[in-house]
Amino acid sequence: MFVAKTLWFFTQEMRRMYKYKILQISLFLALLWCALLFFIGAEGAAQFLPLFLFIDASVMSMMMMGAILFYERQENTLKPLLVTPIGVTQLILVRIVVGILIALQSVIILGLFARFVLGVELMLMWWVFVVSVIAFAHGVLGFVISLLVKDFNGLLVNIIVYMFVFGFPSIFFALGMFSPVWENILLFSPTHGAFVLIEHGISRGTSTWVIVFALTYLIGLSGFFLVRFIIPRYALIGVKE
Amino acid sequence: MTQDTVFEIKHLTFSYKKGQPDVVKGIDFHIKKGEIFGLLGPSGAGKSTTQKILTKLLTGYEGEVLYYGKPLDSYSNAYFEEVGVGFELPVHFQKLTALENMRFFQNLYQTQAPIEPLLERVGLLEDKDKLVGSFSKGMKMRLNFVRALLNQPKVLFLDEVTNGLDPTNARILKDMILEFKQAGGTVLLTTHLMHDVEALCDRVAFIKDGQIVETDTPRALKLKYGQRRVTVEHYVNGGTAQAHFDLDNIGKNPKFLELLNTQTIETIHTGETSLEDIFIHITGRDVRG
Ligand SMILES: Nc1ncnc2c1ncn2[C@@H]1O[C@H](COP(=O)(O)OP(=O)(O)OP(=O)(O)O)[C@@H](O)[C@H]1O
Ligand SMILES: [Mg+2]
Numbered sequence: 025m026f027v028a029k030t031l032w033f034f035t036q037e038m039r040r041m042y043k044y045k046i047l048q049i050s051l052f053l054a055l056l057w058c059a060l061l062f063f064i065g066a067e068g069a070a071q072f073l074p075l076f077l078f079i080d081a082s083v084m085s086m087m088m089m090g091a092i093l094f095y096e097r098q099e100n101t102l103k104p105l106l107v108t109p110i111g112v113t114q115l116i117l118v119r120i121v122v123g124i125l126i127a128l129q130s131v132i133i134l135g136l137f138a139r140f141v142l143g144v145e146l147m148l149m150w151w152v153f154v155v156s157v158i159a160f161a162h163g164v165l166g167f168v169i170s171l172l173v174k175d176f177n178g179l180l181v182n183i184i185v186y187m188f189v190f191g192f193p194s195i196f197f198a199l200g201m202f203s204p205v206w207e208n209i210l211l212f213s214p215t216h217g218a219f220v221l222i223e224h225g226i227s228r229g230t231s232t233w234v235i236v237f238a239l240t241y242l243i244g245l246s247g248f249f250l251v252r253f254i255i256p257r258y259a260l261i262g263v264k265e
Numbered sequence: 266m267t268q269d270t271v272f273e274i275k276h277l278t279f280s281y282k283k284g285q286p287d288v289v290k291g292i293d294f295h296i297k298k299g300e301i302f303g304l305l306g307p308s309g310a311g312k313s314t315t316q317k318i319l320t321k322l323l324t325g326y327e328g329e330v331l332y333y334g335k336p337l338d339s340y341s342n343a344y345f346e347e348v349g350v351g352f353e354l355p356v357h358f359q360k361l362t363a364l365e366n367m368r369f370f371q372n373l374y375q376t377q378a379p380i381e382p383l384l385e386r387v388g389l390l391e392d393k394d395k396l397v398g399s400f401s402k403g404m405k406m407r408l409n410f411v412r413a414l415l416n417q418p419k420v421l422f423l424d425e426v427t428n429g430l431d432p433t434n435a436r437i438l439k440d441m442i443l444e445f446k447q448a449g450g451t452v453l454l455t456t457h458l459m460h461d462v463e464a465l466c467d468r469v470a471f472i473k474d475g476q477i478v479e480t481d482t483p484r485a486l487k488l489k490y491g492q493r494r495v496t497v498e499h500y501v502n503g504g505t506a507q508a509h510f511d512l513d514n515i516g517k518n519p520k521f522l523e524l525l526n527t528q529t530i531e532t533i534h535t536g537e538t539s540l541e542d543i544f545i546h547i548t549g550r551d552v553r554g
Binding site: 025029032033036040043044099100101103104105106107108109110111259260263264 | 281317320321322323324342343345346348350352354355356357358359360361369370372373374375412
């Protein structure tokens with residue numbers, strides 16, 4: 025019964041993502057990335073592909089989660105869900121899984137396109153795995169921010185700030201502006217960990233401990249926010265609005 | 266307390282934020298099985314807040330809320346299998362159709378009422394495949410009501426359900442609420458529409474500034490606060506004159522009898538105090554204010 029209800033809720037949420045055109049927007053973006061890669065050409069594609077995947081799995085995951093939550097606020101649909109037998113934790117987890125699946129849609133399309141159209145050597149299954157983790161972490165982050173700000177604009181501003189604070193150091197590092205020692209410190213930035221994990225899908229040069237650290241860190245950090253912030257506060261904030 | 270008590274609320278106190286003044290201030294009441302209990306009071310009195318506590322939407326209250334004798338928080342989510350909640354504002358996915366919305370929520374429950382007959386009853390069957398976003402306020406409120414009944418609940422919480430409805434639709438909903446009660450259901454109704462109360466409620470509690478100031482049957486309240494008077498309007502020289510009489514022993518009141526025998530009577534009203542008057546009297550505020 026429990027499983028059946030959760031599954032029903034999951035399929036309905038997926039269906040809603042279609043009705044609300046969130047799936048289509050994500051699909052459109054993936055095709056746009058493909059088009060960009062096509063014009064960049066096979067050579068450059070290997071360089072730009074990780075960047076595109078990274079943006080899709082991080083920024084887009086945060087925005088998708090925000091979209092789901094702000095629609096919910098606008099339509100006042102949290103309260104009726106909270107008076108059904110479905111639990112808050114199930115509600116939250118289903119949304120996060122939906123977010124991950126939307127991100128996977130992009131990585132699969134982009135990966136297949138790069139591999140078979142442009143002939144880029146890549147580890148697609150690895151990407152499916154790490155993008156799941158990255159989308160989970162950033163879905164959680166988008167969730168947290170959405171609970172703290174009052175509208176979608178507030179979320180956008182925070183995403184931009186987040187990207188400045190955490191994203192730019194990684195880009196400068198990639199451009200060789202920091203000495204390699206800094207990498208160990210940069211790993212405490214979730215974006216850097218995410219980027220390194222994705223890049224490994226092409227470069228394959230990342231050391232095992234860096235991979236393990238980045239994965240553990242992303243999962244641990246977002247797990248912490250999920251359990252300590254989102255699950256206890258989501259219903260409370262939603263009802264008091 | 267007996268088997269017949271569905272809810273028992275003792276010294277319920279609630280504040281939305283720590284340090285902020287309480288909005289519900291130590292209220293006591295109980296709801297019996299099979300009755301329609303009305304929670305009345307001016308805007309901001311704490312009606313919706315109280316109802317949200319009983320539907321487990323708000324937690325962190327002080328005092329006791331017992332459901333069939335056991336604390337509400339000792340019940341799992343299975344509690345929601347038994348209750349239906351009609352919210353005071355529309356609560357639907359605007360980009361899904363009415364039917365899709367109903368299915369979405371209904372399949373989260375074990376017991377499921379047939380949807381289409383409910384939609385038909387509230388006059389929404391023809392609109393079942395339209396997006397809820399295109400519905401009028403009244404249509405959304407009717408759909409809210411259907412949503413509350415989707416799981417064949419035993420207890421109904423209704424917060425201003427007739428809000429924004431035309432008289433015909435308001436009547437249909439009221440009939441359905443009475444039928445729900447006749448089938449053994451229990452209802453907690455929140456409203457400031459006194460007509461709904463007169464038509465529906467077995468007992469009412471008046472709540473003002475988070476405190477219950479009066480709990481009784483509408484009839485007892487009328488007897489308590491009522492002025493039993495008759496107003497007679499009669500024809501006088503091309504105009505209308507009014508005369509007032511006490512209802513007690515009216516048949517032996519010579520002035521009244523003389524008036525009836527000698528004048529052309531236009532109207533006779535018993536001036537029982539309406540619940541509306543009582544509301545204003547008890548809560549010290551205008552219903553329409
Ligand atoms: N989310 C909230 N946060 C803080 N205060 C709130 C919140 N919701 C309601 N209140 C306050 O609690 C009090 C009671 O509100 P409530 O919604 O229970 O009133 P009500 O009796 O249902 O009024 P109405 O007839 O207007 O629906 C009001 O003073 C209101 O300002
Ligand atoms: Mg209210």
